[in-house]
Amino acid sequence: MVDTSVSLAGVRLDNPVIPASGTFGFGYEFAEIYDINCLGSISIKGTTREPRFGNPTPRIAECASGLLNSVGLQNPGIDRVIAEELPKLRKCFKKPIIANISGFSLDEYVECCERMDKEEQVEILEVNISCPNVHGGGMSFGTCPESAAEVTRAVKAVTKKPVFIKLTPNVTDICAVARACEDAGADGISMINTLLGMRLDLRRRKPLLANVTGGLSGPAVFPVALRMVYQVYEAVSIPIIGMGGVSSAENVLEMMLAGASAVQIGAMNLVEPYACRDIAKQLPAVMEKYGITDLKSITGGAHNG
Amino acid sequence: MIKTEYIIRSNEPIADGVYRMRLEGDTGAIKAPGQFIDISVPELFLRRPISVSDWDASGLTIIYKVVGAGTDKLSAMRPGAALPALSGLGNGFDMDKCARHTAVIGGGVGVPPMYGLAKRLLERGHEVTAMLGFNGTGDMMLVQEFEALGCRTLVSTADGSFGVRGFVTALLPMADFGSFCACGPEPMLRALEGAVGDKPGQISLEERMGCGFGACMGCTKQTKNGPKRVCKDGPVFDREVLIW
Numbered sequence: 001m002v003d004t005s006v007s008l009a010g011v012r013l014d015n016p017v018i019p020a021s022g023t024f025g026f027g028y029e030f031a032e033i034y035d036i037n038c039l040g041s042i043s044i045k046g047t048t049r050e051p052r053f054g055n056p057t058p059r060i061a062e063c064a065s066g067l068l069n070s071v072g073l074q075n076p077g078i079d080r081v082i083a084e085e086l087p088k089l090r091k092c093f094k095k096p097i098i099a100n101i102s103g104f105s106l107d108e109y110v111e112c113c114e115r116m117d118k119e120e121q122v123e124i125l126e127v128n129i130s131c132p133n134v135h136g137g138g139m140s141f142g143t144c145p146e147s148a149a150e151v152t153r154a155v156k157a158v159t160k161k162p163v164f165i166k167l168t169p170n171v172t173d174i175c176a177v178a179r180a181c182e183d184a185g186a187d188g189i190s191m192i193n194t195l196l197g198m199r200l201d202l203r204r205r206k207p208l209l210a211n212v213t214g215g216l217s218g219p220a221v222f223p224v225a226l227r228m229v230y231q232v233y234e235a236v237s238i239p240i241i242g243m244g245g246v247s248s249a250e251n252v253l254e255m256m257l258a259g260a261s262a263v264q265i266g267a268m269n270l271v272e273p274y275a276c277r278d279i280a281k282q283l284p285a286v287m288e289k290y291g292i293t294d295l296k297s298i299t300g301g302a303h304n305g
Numbered sequence: 306m307i308k309t310e311y312i313i314r315s316n317e318p319i320a321d322g323v324y325r326m327r328l329e330g331d332t333g334a335i336k337a338p339g340q341f342i343d344i345s346v347p348e349l350f351l352r353r354p355i356s357v358s359d360w361d362a363s364g365l366t367i368i369y370k371v372v373g374a375g376t377d378k379l380s381a382m383r384p385g386a387a388l389p390a391l392s393g394l395g396n397g398f399d400m401d402k403c404a405r406h407t408a409v410i411g412g413g414v415g416v417p418p419m420y421g422l423a424k425r426l427l428e429r430g431h432e433v434t435a436m437l438g439f440n441g442t443g444d445m446m447l448v449q450e451f452e453a454l455g456c457r458t459l460v461s462t463a464d465g466s467f468g469v470r471g472f473v474t475a476l477l478p479m480a481d482f483g484s485f486c487a488c489g490p491e492p493m494l495r496a497l498e499g500a501v502g503d504k505p506g507q508i509s510l511e512e513r514m515g516c517g518f519g520a521c522m523g524c525t526k527q528t529k530n531g532p533k534r535v536c537k538d539g540p541v542f543d544r545e546v547l548i549w
Contacts, residue, residue, distance in 0.1 A: 022521070029519055029537075033306060045522075053525070053532050060515040060523035062351045062374075067515060074522045074532060218350055270516035271345070271352055273391070274308065 002287045004280075006040070006262050006296045008239055009162035009187040011096050011123045013040035013262060016252060016295065017280040020243050020266030021046050021100035021126065021166075022071065024276075026085040031092035034277045043098040043190075043264060044081070044089070046128050047116075049108045051077035055133060056210040061199040066218025066245070067267060068197050070211035072133045073102050078112050086119060096123035100166070101155075102131055103141075110154050117159040125161050126241075127151060130168030130193035132215045142168045142193075145180030152184035162187035164241060167232075169221075170196050174228050175235035182236045189232060190241040190264070192225045218267035221245040226258050233259025233300050249279050249286040256295065257302040306518055307334040311342075311388045314364065316380070321443040322371045323414065324380050329364040334393025337400070338422035339488070339509050339541045342367065343517035345389040346375045352391065353379065354517045354536065356488075356509075358417035359424060368417035368446065394517055395540050398422050398507050402543075404483025406432040409456075410497065412473050412489025413444060418509065420447055422486055423456050434459065434480040438473025438493065441466040474500040486541075495549050506544040510535050 004015040019027070021043040030036055054074030061068040075081065089097065099116040103109035109127060116122050129142035129151055141147045148165065156163055165181040167174055169192040178189050194215025199208040207213075225244020232240060242260025246252060247268045255263045268275035283295075292298055311328035319325045335357055342365070343352040353375040358366045371380050382388070400422075407426055411419040416437050426433045433456040439445040441464040451458040459476040460468030469475050473489070474496050487497055488509035498508075512535040515523030519537030526533055528546045533539060 025520055053527060054522065057524065057526075058513040059525075060351070060513055060521065062349065064350070066350055069515065069521065069523060071522045071525075074525055267350075270521045271350060273306070273516075273518060273520070 002284045002292065003294045004283055004287070008124060008241065008262050011162060013096065015040040015280050015283060016256065016262040017276055017283070018043055018098065018241065018262055018264045019269055019276050020264035021128070023266040023269040026081070026089050028088040028092050030273065033273060036093050037095060038277050038280050039095065040262060040280070041096050041098050041124070042089070042093060043100050043126055044085070045075050046073050046100045046102045046131070047075050047078050047081045047112060048073055048102050048104070049078055049112055051075065051080065058208060058210055059214070061208040061214060063197070063199060063216070064220060066216055066220035067270070068199060068209060068214035068216050069194070070133045070209045070214035072211065073131055078115055082115060082119065086121070090121055097121045098124045098126050100126045100128055102128045104134070106151060106154050109151055110158055113155040113163070114158040117161055123161060124164055125155065125159060126164045126166050126190050127155055128166045128193070130166050132168065132170060132194055132196045132213070133211060142177065143171050145176045148177050149180040149184035152181045152186045156185040164188040164190045166190035166193055168193045169224060169228055175231055178232045178236050182238050186238060188239040188241065189236065190243065191232060192221070192228055192244045195221055195224065217245065219245045219247050222247070222251060226254060229255060229260050230258040230302065234303065247275070249282040252279060252283060253286065253290060253292070253298065256298050257300070259300045259303070261296070261299050306394055307331060307392050309390060309392050311364070311390055313382055313384050313386045313388055315384055316382055319368065320446040323368060323444065323446055324371070325366060325368050326379070327364060327366050328388060331392065332360045332362065332365050335360050335365065336393065337397025338425055339397035339418050340393055340395045341517070341540070343391040343394055344379070346378050349375055349378065351515065352517055354394070354514050356418040357421060359421040368414070370414045391518060395536060396538070398486050398509070398541050400426060400429060402484065402505065402507060403431055403486065404505070406434070406482045408434045408436055408480060408482040408485040410436045410473055410485055410487040410489070412438040412493040413440070415487070415489030415493070415509070416447055418488050419486065420450060423451060424454055427454055427456060433457070434482055436473055436476040436480070437461070438476070438489065439467070440464060472496060477501060498544065498547070498549050507541050508544050508547060509541045510539055
């Protein structure tokens, strides 16, 4: 028997498989097709203080081994997330929940985290300072170490729950941003958000996405994500949730060997609704194949020393 | 929604750039006309949503126009090949809301799902008038099939090469129907909304999708009841909730 359990800043998960925010809604619709309690946790749809419609459509474009999205943080706002969405998820999911929070101002991050702090089943706050699809917030906080630290400090002051800061890869030095978050009190790092990209429509000679640019995700970005997780693991000592193009149990092991303590799966949920269930199911056999008995022991195993 | 694999039984052109594909396999998840399947096309990352034109216990028919990489690859696939798909997606038309005499109104590649709807409305004893709009005889399809169902079938073409010259809205005064169901390009639906008066209706929308089953929020439309996902909350909406 192998042990698939992992720990994230003191929160025990039965396995490291977590659907990534924005690719799994609030979970309960997936519960209609399988028992989602086979997952380690769920990172819920990014939540802001006000309801957001998001960007105009088209919001989706395809590329080789991946897709671009410019959804733009569509969500019903924190009042309805707490009053309606979380109770629906609670009915079908008995594991720890990761609340993903986005904002357009420091106040907004603080207020949303303060309110999520009171939700019992939410055991980790994942603060998204890396959405590439909104203006005046999101990624602008995550592209410089100082503002990343400022958000971290502000939200840490209002919650006792572990705070993971979700970082953007669209920076010169992601290690500097990660270190700034750690120094400001972050309990962990989630990485990576999507890579900024675009596609053109040859018939119209115009961008395919109404928002012009979008975030690239899917298997195409896996090597980039893996490299960044590997680098940030050496730069900080807080745990990392690794994500970016993970599409198999083997990819999960790679992410963990590079330095992740748990793994999120995003784009694959959109083409294969059973992806997370199947990866969680395959994990024990793949661990055995590679001689792993205790999954949490392999985190960072690819590094020297 | 179910995940399944269909076997291609035939795949043939029926109009300019338009193919009819018959698929054999599990249709148990298809509950209403206007639903769609989401096809995994070899080598492409995203699935391709295609509306179901008709179905029975052993299989289904899709009719699609080649508009990009996905439908291009689909058009080259041969009988006998397996086609992985998610089936029974979307809400479909609610036939309980249809009046005793219902107009089924389709434009271009919006025509195919109206065939399965017309067939089932007739089976339920409704009087059905089909109003089909095309650019010309080149993209015209399914007219004889609608006639064979036994419903009154009216056709318009933009270039006047068949039926009434003009858009499908030109056909509206030719029948005294109590409600309507429509599917087609957005300009047609908008024109219809302006021309059809106050009759109750259901409208099937098209939008570029990511997942096809409600997870990604890629295909959201603003409605009078708030943001709705075309793939999961639709694609069929009561006309009153739509904003034009």
